[in-house]
Amino acid sequence: MLRCPVCKKKLMLSPTMRVGTLIGCVNCDNTLQVVGRAPDKIEAVAQSATHNADSKPESYA
16 A cells, blocks of 8 residues: 555555556645556656646546
């Protein structure tokens, strides 16, 4: 089980998600990036670093 690195909310990743996938925390609305699989690891991403700052990634909880 993963936790958001910002708010510590429990998150689950879909088995089909790949490294580099952007997701959104449903609790704090921060953008997170999958940086590792086996073991799963996510990191917070600065809003300015996303491809399109106006669009939000999918949320998973």
